[in-house]
Amino acid sequence: MSTPKALRQSAALRYGSAGFLIFWCLIAAFPIFWILVMSFKSPVDAFASNPLDVVFGPVTLAEGDGLSIMDVILGLGVLWLSFRFAFRHLPEMVAKFTKPGSVILGWVIAVLGFALAFIVVFFSILPWLLQGVNAITGPLGDPFIGLTVQHYVSVWVENEFYRNFINSLVVTGGVVTVSLTVGTLAGYGLARSGSNLAFWLLILALIFRALPHSVLVAGYLPVFINSAEFLRPIFGDAAPTLYGKPYAVIAVLVAINQPFTIWMLRSFFQNIPMELDEAARVDGCSHFQAFRRVIMPVMWPGVITTGLFSFLLGYNDFLVTSLLLDAQNQTMVPAIAGYFNRETTTTDQVEAIAAAVSITAPLFLLVMVFQRQIVSGLTAGAVKG
């Protein structure tokens, strides 16, 4: 295929563009890569000022925690294979074994099964195998790089971080579901109404978005703590104390995120031709039926993209969750603050880093899975701004 001359790029431009991309990728990934490395080292290594000490971890190695070249090669190999399997073969298998109606169930089973298989292979078969391999490969089997999972063990097992993980799932799941349900309705209404009222509602939403969160949240706290008293006239003795309840936090986060959600969804709906719902209306559908039966099926890219933004907001929130949830329902991000108390030691800091990496890992997977949908969703909708 020949490119028109005018579209062909000079070598300088090509290399410049490639160089810029490489530079950017380094900047984008390095801080995250670095906390990943630090989280596997003993405190002395993690905060060493010589970067080579941080990477190779001599003190960690001296304590007897290390990996050999064979460990690294085989470990990376298994990781690579499982990723390939997850992204190539898993979707095919799901498509093959599920009926059209139960795709979601199929995916849940597939993901759970895959996770289980991965844990068995990576954490019990592989170490057992490597013990043998290391013994017979001589120098290749000697540990050369210090690495310890001790911080992860103390975070997840001793500090019961899995509880925070479950709480995060509950809150984030709630935020995404409610936010999208409420938001798609409003977005559709706003997109299809040309009235000035709709416009002013959107502007009002923007002004709502401008309010600093710290003042909002500080206002909620006394009301939430005393809500049992306030609500008693309405609910009687069943009046709940909203403080510490995940559903109260979900409602707050949804509300805070509504302005962005409805703006975004409105622009997606605007790109869906009016004729579509007009046709449905002619066939005797009500507005709501048209919305549910005709519009929603073509809206998925937009909903997924907006849902991702809601997910990020709910998952990453610190201000709201740290003040309005109690310890039993604490999510992961505020739980990290617990490592920075008035008696924080260096070990606590490294554990905080391990917790931070644990928080980032699901985000990593999420983007990996939904990356294509984000771009195609945005292409489909947000172009109108």
Next chain:
Amino acid sequence: MNFKTLILAGAVSVAATGGYASCAYENKTPISMLAAGFEAWKAVADAMGECGNFNAELDQEFRTKQPAAFAATPALYQIGGVSNGTITPLLNEGTIRPLDDLVEKYGQHLSPNQLIRIDGKVMAIAMMVNTQNLQYRRDILEELQIPVPQTWDEVLEAAAKIQEAGAVDYPLGATMKSGWNLALDFINMFYGYGGALVDDDNMPTVNTEAGVKALETMQAMTEFMDPEYLVSDSTYVQQQFQQSKIAMANLWASRAGASDDEAESQVVGLVNSTAAPRTLEGGAPATTIWWDGAVIAKNITDEEAEAAFQLIVEGMDTEMVTANNEAAIWLIPGYEPTRLAEGAIETLQAQPPAASYPSTSAMGLMHTAAGNNVSRFLTGSADAETTLKAIEDDYLVSAKEAGLISN
């Protein structure tokens, strides 16, 4: 027996064997506690938890949550963990109860030092004290033949010698992170020079000679410190000690143990501690004394209060202290001071005694005003007089807004 009862039986037996392992009795009333999250509270909360039906919330936001949670009817928590600073809002709002009758009934083993009396009534049960003391590298001082400094002048002299010898990167470390930490360093120094922050009518008296001297001494310290001192909190200073970057620091006593932690420290056994330095010859050490302890909410039933008090006594017993001897300077009988606690003990025994950090509203406002302004002097954007005036002005505005002084 069906499946469900089997599980239930299992759960009960686990609770029975694991639950009340080393508690003298079984707690029947559900009790929960809100406290700051650090090592000493974790130890006490674990000991309380052994009695069952107990739930501890160790939360970094407790300062914001505690006053509101205790003011609710009924209070959301029965027990609160406070210090002499954070007990103030609870006292002011009258949301905690006097404990005298409970002390008489269950508190025979408490030492008199644990009973925090306010207006003659026992309002809190203290478990530990904390104060700043001078930690120093014994080996460096010995090698350079410097006597252990007892006053800030001597500290600065010693710092100059250490800098000259080039033994470490920076001779001094200090917890001067802007905000709360910096303000406390200023207040300590100010008290050291014999100043009083406010008078009986809550009017500020910071812009005095003591204030100028305190600021000047702090600036003299910064000459020998890491230039990033305005972000250095106690964790950072502790790390500097562990990595052998500093030789001396007037640091929290509870931080001393970390320099002997083999997993983190490169200077195991080389750090000693002595009393917090004085500023005036024959004066009190330039520091304040802090205690941490437990209070009980007022808006709860008497049965709950009784159960809560029993839990406090059980959690703060000798057994817990022996198991966690190094977590704090405990006030509880059975505590054995370690080598690194010597400095704290010397500070506490010093005559004239260092002031206890006052539990007053004015103090909180002054602390904030100092925290927001002292750095102006240290960064050179204002002179001492202007800085002290700015502290007073800030204080006046907040004190008027808080109703402490009339307009």
Next chain:
Amino acid sequence: MKFKTFAAFVGPSLVMMLVFIAFPLVSVFMQSFYVTQPVFEQVEIESCTPGFPNPTCVTEVKSQPVIGDDGKMISETRFSGLESYRNVLELDRVKAAIGNGSWSELMNIDFWKALRFTLTFTLLTLPLVLVVGLGIALAVNNAVKSLRGPVIFISLLPFIITPVIGGLSIRWLFIGDGILTAAMEWWTGTNISMFAQAWTIEAMMMFYRVWHVAPFAFVIFYAGLQTVNQDTLESAIIDGANRWERLRFVIVPHLMPLIVFIALIHLMDCYRVFEEIVAFSSQSHVISLQWLTYDFLTPDDAGNRAISRASATAMLTMVGIVILLIYPLKRTWRDHKGSH
């Protein structure tokens, strides 16, 4: 669409916003004109605290709130008019500073110091975010197809990472002898302290913000680039437009609505800059408006919070955002009129 249907669709969302945002907003607005304070009395109190060997007891005069018969603190609320705004703006000090012609004196007043930083931060990062975002989008669009996926993935990382964690991860690279500071020291042979002066801290904060937000601009721009009209592009080529001219006259106008969208979001988020102040503990050198609000609201040890002044700064922050948004909003208004 009939009003009733419209109301049914928009209702749930509107109710949530009214309950959780508008209602607090109104109360914040009201609070900025009122002051609530307890009634204090002077009492002489003996208090005993731990001492060695025996407890130390001191008798002193203390101000403490009066407790009413119902066991609650007696407090009174009074209308204070614009007093809280005056306390925040400190106009007489501003006048004095301007009279002396002293910039540093002006910068010693918290609100103006915060406003200066907030504005610099917002207005400097905006073009950076747009340019870097567009740059990455163009470069990715220019790259080999097979590489685009991984590059997009890596580019999105700074955006999805939890802000607190992202801020800390960059702080750790620079604080003390963090590896990047150590690298710069090795490179220049001098002792560098990134956290010791205002301008380096400001630079790090801006770097963090651009690092965090540019990927967002990038995906949006990248999506926009996929829909550039190829016919227009080709006719521009036939007209002899060079690469720069095509970018200037075809691509940028096509992306204009997106640029406005990103600018809108960015101005709003940036003007409320807060996490950076905490993550880089910069409050000695620079503070922002939202940090000021937060600082007023954070109770000190004695439980005092300056709620009236916090409300006043929050309202002033909102006014600032609305002023900044007037231009982009005018555009949206025209689009709205145009599309219907």
